[in-house]
Amino acid sequence: MVRAFRTLAAVALLTVSLLACGDDDGGDGASPSSPPASLDGAATGEPLAAPEVIAGEDGPGGRQLVAKLEVAKAPTEIAGVEMTALTYNGSFQPPLLEMTPGDHVEITIVNGLDEATNLHTHGLHVSPITPGDNVLMTIPAGESFTYEYDLPDDHAPGTYWYHSHAHGISEGQVFAGMSGVIVIRGLDELLPADLRDVTQHVFALKDIQIEDGAIITDNIDSNASTTRLVNGQLQPVVTMRPGEIQLWRLANVGADIFYRVALSGAELHVIAEDGNPVAQVRSFDDLVMPPGKRFDVLVQAADSGSMNLETLGYDQGGDTYPEVTLATVAIDGDPAPELSLPTSLAPFDDLREVEAAESRSFAFTEDDANNQFFINGEMFSHDRVNTVVQLDTVEEWAISNDTTEQHPFHIHVNDFQVVSVNGEAYDAVSLQDTVILPPGGDVVIRMHFTDFLGKYVYHCHILNHEDNGMMAVLEVVAAA
Ligand code: C2O
Ligand code: CU
Ligand code: CU
Numbered sequence: 001m002v003r004a005f006r007t008l009a010a011v012a013l014l015t016v017s018l019l020a021c022g023d024d025d026g027g028d029g030a031s032p033s034s035p036p037a038s039l040d041g042a043a044t045g046e047p048l049a050a051p052e053v054i055a056g057e058d059g060p061g062g063r064q065l066v067a068k069l070e071v072a073k074a075p076t077e078i079a080g081v082e083m084t085a086l087t088y089n090g091s092f093q094p095p096l097l098e099m100t101p102g103d104h105v106e107i108t109i110v111n112g113l114d115e116a117t118n119l120h121t122h123g124l125h126v127s128p129i130t131p132g133d134n135v136l137m138t139i140p141a142g143e144s145f146t147y148e149y150d151l152p153d154d155h156a157p158g159t160y161w162y163h164s165h166a167h168g169i170s171e172g173q174v175f176a177g178m179s180g181v182i183v184i185r186g187l188d189e190l191l192p193a194d195l196r197d198v199t200q201h202v203f204a205l206k207d208i209q210i211e212d213g214a215i216i217t218d219n220i221d222s223n224a225s226t227t228r229l230v231n232g233q234l235q236p237v238v239t240m241r242p243g244e245i246q247l248w249r250l251a252n253v254g255a256d257i258f259y260r261v262a263l264s265g266a267e268l269h270v271i272a273e274d275g276n277p278v279a280q281v282r283s284f285d286d287l288v289m290p291p292g293k294r295f296d297v298l299v300q301a302a303d304s305g306s307m308n309l310e311t312l313g314y315d316q317g318g319d320t321y322p323e324v325t326l327a328t329v330a331i332d333g334d335p336a337p338e339l340s341l342p343t344s345l346a347p348f349d350d351l352r353e354v355e356a357a358e359s360r361s362f363a364f365t366e367d368d369a370n371n372q373f374f375i376n377g378e379m380f381s382h383d384r385v386n387t388v389v390q391l392d393t394v395e396e397w398a399i400s401n402d403t404t405e406q407h408p409f410h411i412h413v414n415d416f417q418v419v420s421v422n423g424e425a426y427d428a429v430s431l432q433d434t435v436i437l438p439p440g441g442d443v444v445i446r447m448h449f450t451d452f453l454g455k456y457v458y459h460c461h462i463l464n465h466e467d468n469g470m471m472a473v474l475e476v477v478a479a480a
Helices: 008-020 170-175 463-467
Strands: 053-055 057-059 062-078 081-088 096-099 104-111 120-122 144-150 158-163 179-184 200-208 227-230 237-240 245-252 259-263 268-273 276-284 286-289 294-300 306-311 324-331 358-367 372-375 387-390 394-401 407-411 416-421 434-437 442-448 454-460 471-477
Touching: 053 062, 062 096, 158 170, 158 245, 158 294, 170 463, 179 200, 179 245, 200 324, 227 324, 245 286, 259 268, 259 324, 268 286, 286 294, 372 454, 394 434, 407 442, 434 442, 454 463
Parallel strands: 053 096, 062 104, 096 179, 200 245, 237 324, 358 394, 387 471
Antiparallel strands: 057 062, 062 081, 104 144, 120 158, 158 179, 200 227, 245 294, 259 286, 259 306, 268 276, 268 294, 306 324, 358 372, 394 442, 407 434, 407 454, 416 442, 454 471
């Protein structure tokens, strides 16, 4: 299970929530779509609110994105309910950073917490060397630090995110609010001309559990009843015209739990995965999204009535998640003109056609009783480099999951191509940065280590597992 080691209090909470949900489909028992008791009085049905945007702009030395994120434990309002959260700039759903390929990025973290933190920009292909995206460094309580790097001119456009990566406490910090969305501009320009101006919405998915008026940060039970929010709202409403096509940016920016997103049986047409525009648009009834996962999708409204954006029931192997309504779609107004969907957004260089300089294997294991998690038998250490890779080479990694639950594998800086899952060939249509390792199975990936030297990490993106050992250090070195 995601959180194998529980306090008595958490067990008690879980028991209460099981009792409360015991009568799903009969009478007036709690239905899967009603908010848990902890958010009673919360506002539902408000129009979907977009996060505030901090956008890149022209600066004295060229394009730049300059942002300041002040971290504080502070009271904030979530769905109309006042509670204490760990906030960036006072908000549970902090500013969306909108970047353009080629931007010079400067993000200042002002750490107002009484513990350390740091910042990771998940999925960005940027230098991991300080002052770049170095998560092996932390910012002590009360101090500030400015991360600074250049986004490559050819950076893939799409949806990314940022979050605390402070080892040992990242789960609590992200769970209590410290995650936000990044959009790299340009995805819409890859759409057919008549779709370039489609309405776009961000759906930042996080959940909360509250105790004594604050989002909890300790002993988080990812299998307990939880409240799933979209952009910090409870079941907001999106309005679409009959037949209208919109671009939705789905991002699981939560700490531990999975989503299985579906839209009232309508297909979700994936145009980018983890910020990588696809070579072939594929359509799905639902999309499984482990922590860290993003999909940019085109969706089409029905001709009338309403639709529900839901997370369907899902068994992660350790946790079992119920079906919950995330948002609703109200269909209103004049029918939209009929437009056809794209079939491809960008070319894709198949890494199977390149010779791999190195093949490695990794095993993900856990010790349930002690809540310890391992990669190749070792728990994370800041002081150990687990894997040394030569710049500009392609490697093949076989990653096995020797446990009974899913682990989402994630690596920084360079995205990978999935080439097989459980021994079956996988026809990737883009790179990705997060993939689920099936229980008792394995995934084989290929990666091209381009552009950046330095140390960075790969890990399970269930942050409870990452904090408790399931992370390792990779160092990219210059060719000998
Ligand atoms: Cu979302 Cu190591 O990161
Ligand atoms: Cu990352
Ligand atoms: Cu894991």
